[in-house]
Amino acid sequence: MRGEWLACRALALAGCDHDEATVFAAEAEKVATSLESSVLASAARVILAAKRRRDAATDVTTWSAHIIELKCLDVFVLAVRAYPPIFELSLSEDIDSRPAIDALRRASAASLIPLKQFDPEAGADVLQTLSKREREVFELLGHGMTNREIANALYISEVTVKVHVRHILKKLGVRSRTEAALLGATAQPL
Structure with a gap:
């Protein structure tokens, strides 16, 4: 005790x-x-x-x-x-x-968790800028999956996942995969 x-x-x-x-x-x-x-x-x-x-x-x-x-x-x-x-x-x-x-x-x-302010109305527009595959990766990021797990789930290479994650970070204006994962965890289903 x-x-x-x-x-x-x-x-x-x-x-x-x-x-x-x-x-x-x-x-x-x-x-x-x-x-x-x-x-x-x-x-x-x-x-x-x-x-x-x-x-x-x-x-x-x-x-x-x-x-x-x-x-x-x-x-x-x-x-x-x-x-x-x-x-x-x-x-x-x-x-x-x-x-x-x-x-x-x-x-x-x-x-x-430090997370960039995300306006849900503006956020819907930003999420729509993601390609179909980026939206799939983003959704799996929101579930906390690792790059390897995402690659296995989508039948793509880890390198390809890393490229998609970089694009997602840039498009969403977040600094880290953690911020993207939290945003994905709280976002409306795509």
Whole structure:
């Protein structure tokens, strides 16, 4: 129980007090007797790493994949609430992000993800600029599928998927596949 308390405190402090959060995370890891304590402490540590180092994306992605594999999605949601940039840093085309996106939706936390304002009326026009194949790829992005999964589903190569994703990003005016995936997850069916 003490490990969970320490880990929660570390996670809460990770956004504002690096030194104190580091101390609480280390203490939580020493006394942790449950998976929850360990993953909460790891969330605090990964947030601290993301805030301190520009090259922390690999660490964050590895952490995210581990959390998703453990099905500790409540901790993923807590980490995103504590430090919203963690979401975009945590995803890569090699990770099935559907569970994380679904967890954020269920927790009503999708609004924490930085996403360009999207006017539904204007958005319908923008979505219509996508080719038929781009709309198919966009819809699968909205389900959180990786490039490989999209390629397999549409019987095309991963390279072709990457080209379609680049075109989609440009046409929709978003910076990342994460923003496109969230937009696809919330868009009306095409």
